[in-house]
Amino acid sequence: xAARLNPAPSRPPEIVELRRLSARDLEPLLxxxxxxxxxxxxxxxxxxxxxxxxxxxxxALNGYAxxxxxxxxxxxxxxxxxxxxxMGDLYVMREHRTIERENLLLSSAxxxxxxxxxxxxxxxxxxxxEFSSSRAVPGAAHLSAFxxxxxxxxxxxxxxxxxxxxxxxxxxxWTDLHQESTAQLIAAAYLGHVDSSIxxxxxxxFGARRFLHNIVQYPGCGSFFRxxxxxxxxxxRAVLCGISLTSLVSQEFGHITQICVSPEVKGSxxxxxxxxxxLLALRDMGCRAATLTVTAANEGAVELYKRVGFQxxxxxxxxVWEGFRG
Numbered sequence: 001x002a003a004r005l006n007p008a009p010s011r012p013p014e015i016v017e018l019r020r021l022s023a024r025d026l027e028p029l030l031x032x033x034x035x036x037x038x039x040x041x042x043x044x045x046x047x048x049x050x051x052x053x054x055x056x057x058x059x060a061l062n063g064y065a066x067x068x069x070x071x072x073x074x075x076x077x078x079x080x081x082x083x084x085x086x087m088g089d090l091y092v093m094r095e096h097r098t099i100e101r102e103n104l105l106l107s108s109a110x111x112x113x114x115x116x117x118x119x120x121x122x123x124x125x126x127x128x129x130e131f132s133s134s135r136a137v138p139g140a141a142h143l144s145a146f147x148x149x150x151x152x153x154x155x156x157x158x159x160x161x162x163x164x165x166x167x168x169x170x171x172x173x174w175t176d177l178h179q180e181s182t183a184q185l186i187a188a189a190y191l192g193h194v195d196s197s198i199x200x201x202x203x204x205x206f207g208a209r210r211f212l213h214n215i216v217q218y219p220g221c222g223s224f225f226r227x228x229x230x231x232x233x234x235x236x237r238a239v240l241c242g243i244s245l246t247s248l249v250s251q252e253f254g255h256i257t258q259i260c261v262s263p264e265v266k267g268s269x270x271x272x273x274x275x276x277x278x279l280l281a282l283r284d285m286g287c288r289a290a291t292l293t294v295t296a297a298n299e300g301a302v303e304l305y306k307r308v309g310f311q312x313x314x315x316x317x318x319x320v321w322e323g324f325r326g
Contacts (some may be wrong), residue, residue, distance in 0.1 A: 001048060009115070011068070011069055013066055013067065013101070013105045014022075014066075014067045014068075015064050015065075015066060015104065015108050016064065016065045016066075017060050017063075017064060017065075017069050018056055018062070018063040018064060018077060019059045019061070020076065021056060021065055021072065022057055022242055023052075023053035023056045024055075025065070025072050026052070026053070026056060026065065026072050026075060027053075027075070027189045028072075028093075029072050029073065029075060029091065029093060030049045030052060030053065032091075032093055032094070033045060033049065033091040033128070034046055036091070036094075036128060036151075036285070037127075037128070037158075038084070038250070039126075040247075040314060041127065041150065041291065041313075041314065042152070042249070042250060042253045042289060042291070043140045043199075043222070043249045043253070044222075044250040044251075045251060047219040048089070048220065050213065050218060051153035051219075052077065052089070055280050056172065057103055057154050059094065059255070061311055062077060062078050062080070062112070063076050063077030063078055063088075063109060064076055064105055064109060064112075064255065065305060066092065066099065066101055066105055066106045066108055068103060069307075072100075073092060073093045073095075073096040073138060074090070074091060074092035074093065074096065074097075074101055074102070074105055075089075075090070075091060075105070075143065076089065076090040076105040076106065076108070076109045077089055077109075078109050078113060079172045080110075080113070080116060080119065080305070082118075083118055083119055083120050083121065083250065084119060084120070084121045084122070084123065084200070085116070085121070085123070086123055086124070087106075087109055087123070087124035087319075088123070088124075089126065089128075090099035090102065090109075090124075090128065090129055091107065091128045092105070092124045093157075097130065099130055099132075099135055099136070102129055102130060102238070103136065103137065103138055104208055106137065106138050106173055106178040107138040107139075108139055109158065110122065110139050110321065112317050113154075114324055115194070120322065120324075120325055121197070121200065121202055121320065121321070121322050122317045122319075122321040122322075123199065123200070123318070123319070123320050124318065124320075125148070125198070125293075125317075125318045125319075126317075126319075127150070127314070127316050127317065129186060129312075129316060129317065131315045131316050131317060133145075133147055133198050133313050133317075134161075135317075137319060138282075139321050140323045141230070142321045142322055143318055143319060143320070143321055144319070144320045144322070145158045145199065145296070145309045145317050145318070145320075146194065146197070146198050146295055146296075146297065146317065146318040146319075146320075146322075147296040147315060147316075147317060148294065148295050148296060148315065148316055148317065148318055149158070149294050149295075149296055149302065149312040149315055150291060150292075150293050150313055150314040150315070150316065151287055151291060151292055151293070151294060151308045151310035151311060151312050151314065152290070152291045152310060152311060152313045153178070153279065153289060153290050153291075153305075153308065153309045153311070154288070154289050155282060155283040155287055155324075156283075156288055156289075156290060156307070157281070157309070158308065159307040159309075160213060160280060160308070160309075162276070163269050163272045163273055163276065164269055165273055166267075166268040166269055167234070167241075167265050167268035167269070167270055168234070168235060168236070169229070169232045169233060169234055169235070169241060169242070169265070169270055170232070170233050170235050171230050171232050171233075171234070171273060171274065171277055172231055172304045173226070173227075173229070173231075173232065174226065174229040174230055174231045174243060174245060174322055175226070176216075177308075178231050178240060178243075179209075179212060179216075180209075181239075181240040182208075182212055182231070182240065182243055183205055183208040183209040183212050184205060184208070184240075185201070185241070185242070186202060186208040186211065186243075186244060186260060187202065187204060187207075187208040187214065188260060188263060189260040189263065190201075190202035190203070190260070190262060193298075194295050194297050194298060195295055195298070197213070197320065198295065198318045198320060203281060207299035208210075210259075211241060214256055214257065215247070215257045215258060216245075219248050221249070221259070222247030222248050222249035222250075222254075222284075223247055223248050224245070224246075224247050225246045225247050225248045225254065225255070225285075227234060227285060228246040228277075228281035228282045228285065229243075229244065229246050229278065229279060230243070230244050230274050230277045230278055230281075231243050231261050231274075232261070232265075232270050232273070232274055234264075234265070239262075240262075241261060241262040241264065241265045241270060242259075242260065242271060242274050243258065243259065243260060243274065244251050244259045244261065244266060244268045244275055244277065244278040245256075245257045245258040245281075246278050246281075246282060246290075248287075248293070252286060252287055252288045252289070253288065253290065253291065254282035254285075254289075254290040254291075255281075255290065255291050256275070256278060256288045256290060256292035257291065257326045258280065259271060259274060259278075259292075261274075273310070274302065275308065276308075278290075279308075283291075290304065292310065293304060294323075295316070295318070299321070308310055
């Protein structure tokens with residue numbers, strides 16, 4: 001849907017640092033965003049909104065608000081992680097939303113992040129940004145963009161038949177004891193994969209450990225749900241060869257936060273078996289639907305998810321800025 005142009009406000013829009021505001025200043029904005037995540041993605045955003053409120057009131061959140069006629073109508077925040085900047089969220093109220101306003105916030109955050117001399121890379125996956133494969137984005141000279149699909153399956157109607165396994169594996173419930181072997185698997189599975197261009201944590205064992213810690217411990221992708229998370233092992237070698245990790249994003253909706261298999265068992269049906277186990281467990285736990293995100297260029301995975309019963313309900317872009325030093 002194209003962004004809508006609105007009449008100019010009576011005063012020019014102002015970019016204000018989040019550290020100058022309080023959670024109360026952002027409250028109407030956060031309430032609308034929480035409703036938007038629920039209406040658009042069946043996602044309970046309240047825990048994430050509470051984190052924003054807490055850190056804003058602590059004057060500890062990097063970012064900016066777009067203020068028009070005294071009202072905060074949009075915001076963006078970011079975090080700095082070693083040599084990388086991560087844009088955590090960007091949202092502009094519907095009545096004020098235009099690509100120009102979104103880009104004004106993006107540009108403000110970019111300039112602020114680049115001012116830190118140790119930062120060489122900036123990543124973002126902003127689900128609520130107006131999507132267009134051809135939209136203009138600040139910092140285009142250093143930008144790589146990747147289209148991604150947000151897909152949903154109706155667990156009440158999906159048949160989820162048992163597939164044919166062409167590799168002998170055992171599938172068990174995932175536990176915290178598998179964290180190190182899971183990190184090793186992620187680093188091996190994403191070697192040369194398009195997703196390692198989007199998230200550089202996939203490129204190293206250290207990064208994979210950090211990625212795994214984040215999805216297990218923090219609510220960015222919902223609350224980690226061990227009861228529907230599974231691991232596959234090759235019995236002959238007792239080696240972890242696949243995982244399907246899940247979270248709950250609301251009371252009746254699950255999310256596949258990570259699914260991957262080792263290069264040795266790729267194409268053998270292990271990935272489908274793990275996905276099926278997670279989806280059946282989510283359904284047994286009372287979930288009506290499940291979601292996942294996938295890079296559109298990963299055509300094999302997209303086709304697999306379609307065959308299982310997933311449908312694309314939203315598209316968004318992952319943006320990466322690099323090469324702005326020297």
